[in-house]
Amino acid sequence: MPAPNRSRSDRPLGARLLDALRGRPRRLVSDAGPRYASPDGHRTSFPGPSEIGLDSHPPSTRWDDWQEPAAPGTATGRRYDLVPTLCFNCESACGLLAYIDHDSGVIRKLEGNPLHPGSRGRNCAKGPATRNQITDPDRLLYPLKRSGARGAGEWTRVSWDEALDDIAGRIRKDLLQHEGRHVVYHVGRPGEDGFTSRVLQAWGIDGHNSHTNICSSNARAGYAFWSGIDRPSPDFAGADFILLLSAHLETGHYFNPHAQRIVEARARGAKVAVFDPRLSNTASGADVWLPSYPGTEAAVLLAVARHLIVSGAWDRTFVRRWWNWEAYLRAERPELEPTFEAFESVLHDLYRDYTFAFAAEESGVPQERIEELAHLVARAGTRFASYNWRSAGAGNEGGWQVARCLMLLHALTGSIGTPGGFWPNSWTKHVPAPPNPAPGPSWWQELHMPREYPLAFFEMSYLLPHLLREGRGTIDVYFTRVYNPVWTNPDGFSWLEALTDESKVGCHVALTPTWNETAWYADYVLPMGHASERHDVQSQETGRAQWIGFRQPVMRAHYERTGRAFRDTRDVNPGEVWEENEFWIELSWRIDPDGSLGIRRYFEVPADTPDGASRPETGPDAAADGAPPVAVDHQAGRSTVRKMTVDDYYGYLFDHGVPGLPEAAAREELTPLAYMRRYGAFEVTTEPSARYLEEVPEAELVDRVVRDGIVYARSGGTSYGPKADSLPDGRSPVGVDVDGRALRGWPTPSGKLEFYSTTLRDWGWPEVALPTYLKSHIHKDRLGPGEIALLPNFRLPVQIHTRSANSKWLDEIAHTNPLWIHPRRAAELGVQTGDLVRVRTHIGWFVLPAWVTEGIRPDIVACSHHFGRWRLDDAGGGNRAMSSVVGLERDGSTWRMTRKHGARPFASSDPDTRRIWWSDVGVHQNIAFEVHPDPISGQHCWHQAVVLERAQPSDRSGDIHVDTDLAHETYRTWLAKTRGAHGHSPDGTRRPRWLPRPLHPTAEAYELPMEGDRVAVDD
């Protein structure tokens, strides 16, 4: 739909601002020629309207020696070496430029990298605050080993060698005795695309555990059951209508790269609608605000779907070609003719009850606003973009149906793979294949993916304490990496009980740049790098394009540019801070010093290879037949190989895995690795393919046949197309037949979009196989006496989980999380802003001050999840600007946390720590939440049914009380909702092979053991 005509004064403020800026002479800081392109053609900003405001970015030709204008009163400005890297403070991976002072060698600031295709020179507040993290006086600088009881806070500084040898010895022993079944790597935020998974697969273990189930499992499940791809990637910039579930514009996933594209769309006249029960900044700026009661979003979306169907505003051809409607008719309506016309008639009936009036009644949103939403979707057609990730999905039992119902709107309007429409992330993300990948593990880690949750996305990470408590296994080496489950997960006291029980967790190794609540209960605390201190590649789905970014230790690049020698990253980072990739390579060598375990070969290169030079023999082809990448005679000595370096690894990736990069580098007489070190990012394409429409090449159609719409051939199959089994005669699926053409289709069992999920049907959930509305666990019908829904999972723009708490600039802006409560509810409770409230959950209670505001529905309350950091030691063990000192008392299963004092000024290397003026750092609400695993997706459903009380006289803000026996009972109650693989697996496997999973075990590992043969690990 074309943007509506507007008079100039009618245009949105953002558009008028852009107009004004366009007409204004621009100030050039640089004297290096053209404003947007350097003399050698390097653009310093991106074409199109977004280039406005990027004038101050130094041109890349001068990054080796950039001189700032002189400050008032000084003769000359500072001179800098500018080195690109990627921000690590959220998943967006925006580009940063480190400003390294030529004179002092100190990183003075970090600003946006204008050559980064995702962020285009812009950052949110958390990007520049990386500098705070580098200079944080409370950061970890040296390896520490526990010297007292676990959690007692007694530490001894040790060498890296000592830590490596001890950890490697434990892993080696477990590999030799138990195939490594007691080794677990538990990651919070990966911030990288594949390096660590390759390490785990090289060790041969199914040891990956993630944070996904406390974050995005519901959204992933909803998208994947439709399409086989579990993440949305909208083309906001090209959209006419944008629908956001939650405060995505200000705080959501990829919000800086997304926000700038949404702003551009609005400047063109696009409309924005926002579901949010709070009046967030995003909601306040929307054209249509939909403050639906939490968990009712799907009801509203289905009313929109009904409108599209009834009014004929749906793309009949798209639906006919791309939905698996035949499978639905065959299975559910066998009495009907298998024609599209018959399905069309059924479709009208299926959503008959989802009227606007029903949606309004269910959600509490005025009917006319839902009608307006429906008309906006209908008018936008294929230029309709949306985003749903955590919020509505992560909050609610059945929240995965929110994504499924949202996707229904795209599947009805055909706004998939279109300009301004919905794009699945695998079309807009580029992950290069690593060198010499190892095969998947041959066994299945049931502590991560228990058989009760065969459809979970992915590991049931937050249930680990309960699974350990039930005796389902033990862990001998437990890595936590950028992960703080004691604080981030629900039910943190159960985590404390597990982590302090050495019979359950043998050796806990915390890989972290900074102290956190979980690291305090570790055996080793190993200092890892921040964004400017480590290597990673990352590609994110931030728009209709593909790019790859390179995070690097900026001082290492500075040393290289200035000709200074170094051994590894420890020589260039503060203290003995290491980067993880070098750590993993070194650890792998120590686990397998003689190569006899078959691990070391994945971290070797020929001895005569210059560092960073690419070697085809280490590529994927070399490992295909199981042969080592290089000829190594392990008996005859080690002279033929040397240890792989990060330059070897990334040199290979950039030489072989990024289309167009070698050519771009060659034009500048650089190697691809040198190009990425210099510019930090590369745009692979601005015209990604809508892959489902790709024609299957004739060469792949050898001896083709079509069965149930799937095209099979004898060409070996495809990694992207239908996920059907091969035919008995050996033909493999290569695509789908659409009106007589062989197209690639979707990575689903049918090769089509699965409106009707045969997977849900076959694995025990036939009643939810279609997109439908499920009542949340906090639906008003399900609340107990006096209960009200608590929203505990909203973000603020300047904080993010554990990672940002050591950024003083951010801490000063936002440091506490009061209870959002509507004036009507506050009056009923008899509290005003600042009064303390005791919030009772099903396993305990916590105390926090009220914030009375009309910016929230009267029938819910809310509390942001960023705050309530704590430590036990007054002198350290946490960021002192952002944590309170607490006391912990335990009596059997009863835990009590009492706050001794909040943040206060202290003396340190940073004079600003004397200026801390705030004391309230919020309450750790998550620790008082029971677990709520969705029985299908496995998502922890964050919303809580709580009872509000006025605080008692002895209560202090931040006080917490929890009973972990109650927590375990609640876990068992939710576990009983599952329909496990035993009794529901249609084919004797643990999980549908086609569903995504972080590691890829062998077919043998997928075989479901006999019932009762629960864990063989500890025999």
Ligand code: SF4
């Ligand atoms: S959005 Fe902000 S925190 Fe996230 S990567 Fe970009 S600059 Fe960093």
